[in-house]
Amino acid sequence: MIPEIITIAMLLASHQEQDLTPSFGQFLRNGYPINELIISRVTFFGDCPGEKISPIYKIGFLEKTSINLGEDKYRRIKVENMNTGGFTDRKYKNKGFSSELFNVTLGSKHRGSFLTVQEGLNRFKWSVFNKKTKEIFVTGYSSLVVNINNSSQKRSYNSVREDIRCFGGERIYSYYTQEKKDEILSNCPKDIYVIETKGVCPGGQEVTLTSEKIMPGKTSGEAQIIQNFY
16 A cells, blocks of 8 residues: 555544545645655855745645535635644635645744645645535545755855944934034034944845944044944
8 A cells, every 4th residue: 555545544543523525635736746845945154144945836735536516615725734733724616626826835833824844744634614604525634745955055245334323312324425424423412423334134134243332532533432342
């Protein structure tokens, strides 16, 4: 007997439901049945560390052996990952038709409109039901193997800039000319200001490189750094 069928049979035996018609389901990609998905994950190092996961879009689900249910505008199919608790609840026409398409990504719990999966074998419980009456027509179990394509990449700042604010104030100004800097400083009531140097990462994330609290000196051109922190 095929291992997947054995697994599904065991799950059916251990999860007693109401007297519903058991059925088998199949994930679809581009209209074709799949038993495996490959998800790409890039780990960034360097100035801007982090991680990027590329979700899989436009996945469908087809329940394969249910009775002909006829037309029903309230009918839906819910597919729940028993590993993560993540689920998708989509429109479903009838036997032989794919569900409304959904997206898949890595995760350890439910995540909005995405069906979350984990690396390795993922087991799913699904049911076809009427959204209005809550009647469940057919239920079943399925599985999907998820592999991760891991890679690493160095990521640097897109740009480095200086920001300035009056000491004790919350508003931060970016300046690009000496004239603009002088204008900002002339409005600092305590004549103390903070200059921050920031690296801007791809995607807009900012990293503070240096932060200096400065009190201008009485003599022109002099300034005293009274605090320097990173």
